[in-house]
Amino acid sequence: MWKIKSVLLNLLLIFSTFIFSRPCDAQIKAAEYQVRAAYVANFGTYVDWPVNSFRDKEAPFIIGVMNDEKMVDSLEQEFKTRKIQGRSVVIRPIKNIKQALDVHVLYNGDPDHANFSDCKKLPILTIGLGDNTLESGGVIRLINDNNRLRFEFNQRIAERVGLKVSAKLQQVALRTYDGETQ
């Protein structure tokens, strides 16, 4: 089956090369969003939350999205059928940080307003884009490293809020901070 998929993808790639030989910025953005959404979705599979983070066994996995409506769409697309750790996934747009008290993952799409200091004590996997994401209490910072999406990781905060981050994820991280940043 994967062979067929591979062939189809190749065909699609060739087709795109000829038809859209100069992709516009909007298209690039869309692809980047997809990758970013996939990263956000995948982070959830490498982290264990404290048991009391979930109301019960059936409680959904909640991903909060701040300042990025497109990401909401991309994630909703991603999690139409997919589950995280056996739980259905709810994408919740967040206007106010106080709405994010019961989320498991909080994504802030605005690099300029990345402040996670309000939820520094909550077991939330906070993901931001800004330079001071980790300093402001975020656990993961997404970085564009030579047109390749990478991430940094703050282990101390993750440990403090009770998140157990898989070594596999730490291994892939571009950098891992182990100290108190703020």
Add this chain to the structure above:
Amino acid sequence: MNPFKRSLGLHQKLLLILTVGTLFVVSIASLAVLIYETTTFRPKMTTHLTTVANVMADINQATLEFNDANLAQDNLSFLRLYEGIQAGALYRIDGSQFAAWKANSAQVTIPAKLSQGIEFTANKAEISIPVTRDERTLGYLWISLKLPSLLSRLPQYQIMFFALGLAILILGVILFISTKHIITEPIHFLSKAAKSVGQTNDFSVQVPKNSNDEIGELTDEFNRMLFELGARDLELKKVRDSLEERVIERSTELEHAMTLLMNNEKLAALGNIVAGVAHELNTPLGNALLSVSTLSEDIKKIAEHSASNTLKRSELVNFIVAAEALINLINKNIERSASLVRSFKSVAVNEVSEARMHFNLKQVLDDSLALNMPSHKHKPIRFYVQCDEHIECNSYPGAVTQIVSNLVENSIRHGLNSERGGDIHILIERINEDNVQMSVADNGHGIAPEHIQRIFEPFFTTKFGQGGSGLGLHIVHNLVVHTLCGSIQVHSKVGEGTRFDIQFPIHTPVKGIYPDKNKT
């Protein structure tokens, strides 16, 4: 058992069995290991490869999900730590190669496309599995493993074989020592004791008993047998010592009995002659008596006629003629009787006295035949006698008579058919200056070849219980050899007849078996 094995001692045989047994067990174990290795190798390799692939797939989940090819490369390079793995590669979900690693010396091509599962070829195995997380396929992993050859795999069993061989060897040595102590040593003692007894005849040897098992019982029995043998040997020695005396005693008794029997046989022969003579005398004496009686009556008649003066001249003449005839008749018969008595006297004296004397051989032969022939005159037997009349001997006429008598009797009784009769030829001739040969031959049944060697043995007879004593020819042999100092040969052919040839000196040497009886 071949001669090599037969020549080996019990110890060597045991050692040989243990060595062969050890080699056999090691061979069987080697074969078992080979079969085990061949049959379990592929499943073992499959397990090994699957485990490595699963570990590699697991640690590469994040690299695929977060697109970190460098880390994936690093992770794949850990495959070098696994023995035999020569290459590995990760593929994205779309089938494009994500990361790859190959051992320096490996001569393997990383495939551009993958087929799922595990594949074995002659010298390598390749596995391809999907990398999944939370039931999502993230990509694919491919690993190639170089398969070691059977020969290169075997050294791993070296220690096992060595340990096995050593264990069997130690066990063998323990068994050998135990067997030696329990079985071979006691048997060796027994064998040594038996050999010693065989060489020295010393039955007092006792083998020490070390156990109460079968070997112990064998030792007891052996000792008991030695004791018994010793006792019997002693007894045997005593009997052997007394045996010689007993043999001499019995031989003397036997000789005495033989002499008695021979004398009886001679007397019996003499009895036969007496009966024959009596019968022969009866006829002439009867004739003489009848003649005398007739003459007496005639004389009485003539006397009466003479007294009464009625005697006629012609009557007297007739009487005289008749009387002369009768007297002649009487004379002849009395002469015949006298001749018979003379012969008998001569023979009887010779027979009984065994005297040595001068005699005419022809005369002795005639006397013997005269005495023997009458008893067979009613049988159809023809005698043909040929004898030189001038042979004067100085020997034992009684022996000659008895030899002739016994041989003739033997021919009539055993050789010739009692109804049809036959011929008996007696030929006596001088064969040189000092020796004569007497041949007595018949044309009877002959003697069977299996009997001919035994006819001179005492008591050998083919007519046992029919009057044959089995001593006749034995006596002849004794008389010829010992008395006449001659020799006797027998020639016989079944159905044609038998001939006895006897040579003896005309003058018997003085030194004989009866030297004290040679005085005449």
